[in-house]
Every structure is written in C-alpha cells, then in structure tokens.
Amino acid sequence: MQTLPRPSRWQDIALTALAPMVWGSTYIVTSELLPPHRPFTAALIRVLPAGLLLVLAMRRLPAQQHWLRLLILSALNIGAFQALLFVAAYRLPGGLAAVLGAIQPLMVMALAWWADGKSPARSTLAAAVAGVLGMALLLVSPQTVFEPIGIAAAFLGAACMASGVWLTRRWQLDLPVMALTGWQLLLGGLMLAPLAWWLDAPLPSLSAAQGLAYAYLCLAGALLAYALWFRGIARLPTVAVASLGLLSPLTAVVLGWALLGQSMTGMALAGLVVVLVSVLAVQWTAAPSR
Numbered sequence: 001m002q003t004l005p006r007p008s009r010w011q012d013i014a015l016t017a018l019a020p021m022v023w024g025s026t027y028i029v030t031s032e033l034l035p036p037h038r039p040f041t042a043a044l045i046r047v048l049p050a051g052l053l054l055v056l057a058m059r060r061l062p063a064q065q066h067w068l069r070l071l072i073l074s075a076l077n078i079g080a081f082q083a084l085l086f087v088a089a090y091r092l093p094g095g096l097a098a099v100l101g102a103i104q105p106l107m108v109m110a111l112a113w114w115a116d117g118k119s120p121a122r123s124t125l126a127a128a129v130a131g132v133l134g135m136a137l138l139l140v141s142p143q144t145v146f147e148p149i150g151i152a153a154a155f156l157g158a159a160c161m162a163s164g165v166w167l168t169r170r171w172q173l174d175l176p177v178m179a180l181t182g183w184q185l186l187l188g189g190l191m192l193a194p195l196a197w198w199l200d201a202p203l204p205s206l207s208a209a210q211g212l213a214y215a216y217l218c219l220a221g222a223l224l225a226y227a228l229w230f231r232g233i234a235r236l237p238t239v240a241v242a243s244l245g246l247l248s249p250l251t252a253v254v255l256g257w258a259l260l261g262q263s264m265t266g267m268a269l270a271g272l273v274v275v276l277v278s279v280l281a282v283q284w285t286a287a288p289s290r
Contacts, residue, residue: 009236013283016232017244019225023085024251026221028259030089033213035204039086040196045214047078048189050223054182062183066173070183073171076164077226078188083195084157091150106132107162108242124239124285131246131282134274162242168230169238177234181227236286243282250275 034042062070106129173180206214232241250272 012232012235013240013244015228016236016241017247019229019232020245020248021251022220022225024248025255026085026217027089027252028255029213029217030086032260033209035206035210037090038196038200038203039090040083040192041200041203042086042214042217043082044189044192044196046217047082047185047192047222050218050226051182051185051187051189054178054223054227055186058176058179058182060175060179062173062175062179066171066175069167069171069173071187073164073168073173074184074187075191076160076167078184079191081157081160081164082188083192084153084160087153088150088157091147092154107159108166108238111162111166124282126281131243131275131278134246134271134278158245161245165233165242166238168233169241172234177231178227181223181230184230185222185226240283240286243279243286246275246279 030042109124175183229241232244253272
C-alpha cells in the first residue's frame with residue numbers, strides 16, 4: 001500500500017529541492033553578470049574554493065579503497081557536469097539551457113532498470129514522463145533558438161548528473177555528507193583547472209557585481225546546494241531526488257520571465273503547472289510502502 005510520505009520525509013524533500021532551484025539561477029547569473037565566454041573559469045571558481053573550505057573544515061580522508069569511486073563521482077557530479085552546465089549557460093537562453101535536465105529522472109530510471117533489474121512503478125514513470133512533457137510545453141516558442149553545441153552540452157550534462165546520482169546512491173561511500181561534498185568539489189575543481197587555463201581567456205578586472213556573482217555561485221551554488229543534494233541522495237529514493245532536478249529548468253524559466261521580461265504564454269503556464277504536479281507525484285509514488 002502506497003502512503004503519503006511522512007512529515008520528516010517532506011522536510012528532506014524540501015531541503016533537497018533547494019539545490020536544483022539554486023542551480024536554476026546559474027543561467028541568469030551567468031548571462032547577465034559574469035564576464036563573457038569563460039565557461040570553464042566560471043565552473044572552476046564555483047567549485048574549487050568551496051571544496052577547499054569543506055575539506056579543510058571536515059578533515060576527513062576517504063578510505064583508501066574508495067578513491068577510484070570518489071574520482072568517478074567527482075568527474076560526473078562536478079567536473080563534467082559543471083563544465084557542460086556553463087557551456088550551455090553561455091550559449092542558450094536559461095530555460096532552454098536547463099530543459100534537457102528534465103530527462104534526468106528518466107535516465108536514472110533507465111540506469112536502475114538496466115543495471116539493477118528494477119523496473120519503475122508505472123505511476124512513477126508516468127509522473128516523470130509528464131514532467132518532461134510539461135517542460136516541453138513550458139519552452140514552446142517561435143522565438144526559441146536552438147544552438148547545437150549548447151543543446152549537446154545540456155544533454156550530456158543531464159546524463160552526467162543522472163549517472164552521478166545513481167552511482168552516489170549505489171556506492172554510498174563511508175563519509176559524512178559535508179566531507180563527501182568537499183572532496184567531490186575539490187577533485188572536480190582540480191579536473192576543471194587545466195580546461196580553464198588552456199581554453200578560456202584570462203579574467204579581466206572584475207566589477208563588484210561580478211565578484212559577488214562568483215561568490216554566490218561558489219557559496220550558494222556549490223557549497224550549500226551540493227551539501228543539500230548529497231544529503232537528499234542519502235535519505236530519499238534515487239528517482240525522487242532525480243525528479244527534483246526538474247525544478248532547475250523551472251526556476252530558470254521563472255527567473256527569465258520575472259527579471260528579464262521573457263514571455264510566458266498560456267501554454268507555458270500550463271507546462272509550469274504540469275511540471276510542479278509531476279514533481280509532487282513522483283515524490284508521492286516513490287515513497288516507501290508500508
């Protein structure tokens with residue numbers, strides 16, 4: 001018998017949901033405040049300082065046998081994902097850049113089905129598909145520009161995050177959440193450093209607004225958001241966590257509408273409602289049975 005999630009689980013859901021909502025603001029911060037054409041530098045500044053802070057604060061080393069797994073998780077969750085995220089953010093409008101993240105729950109279900117032999121409940125699968133369709137409705141517009149490199153980056157970023165979510169839950173490394181977050185941010189940042197050095201132009205003198213934008217991406221977008229995200233992975237069903245990723249493109253679209261005057265038609269509003277309902281439905285249907 002499927003039951004309504006207990007109140008403490010709703011608290012876990014709400015805290016985990018803050019992470020993709022913060023990530024959804026990345027697109028408007030990048031397009032409006034950051035120096036142009038420096039995606040790898042933005043990704044590096046976002047994650048490396050936060051990782052150093054957490055590793056120094058926690059002072060907890062991973063077990064020797066877990067280093068390879070930690071490197072793989074760092075590459076998927078941080079290095080590759082953040083690089084692709086900022087490539088998409090620089091090349092596409094915020095909502096479109098984030099929309100391909102809507103397929104993340106389906107990717108997680110496919111991984112669980114293929115690797116673990118666990119077929120998703122029909123209700124959970126239907127809710128996840130509804131979320132993808134809702135995002136499509138949300139972004140249907142004759143003015144939408146499809147830039148191939150940006151779309152490829154957004155799609156690959158969703159695949160990296162889906163794989164990272166699944167493996168993080170599957171492996172469950174023996175580290176506190178903050179230590180796990182710190183090591184992944186640090187290692188992922190070190191992976192990004194050569195790309196920023198070789199492929200991006202040097203940073204110009206930063207204005208106060210640009211400095212604050214980088215600080216926001218680091219402290220809120222990396223340190224806080226990833227700590228909440230990995231906490232949620234440890235406490236919630238994998239599909240439930242992945243479905244919360246739909247809140248990232250939703251946040252990007254709402255911020256574009258509210259702050260940049262981007263249009264939102266009646267069909268887009270219908271899509272917004274569908275996405276919200278689908279996220280709640282996945283949380284409900286993915287709740288453990290009594």
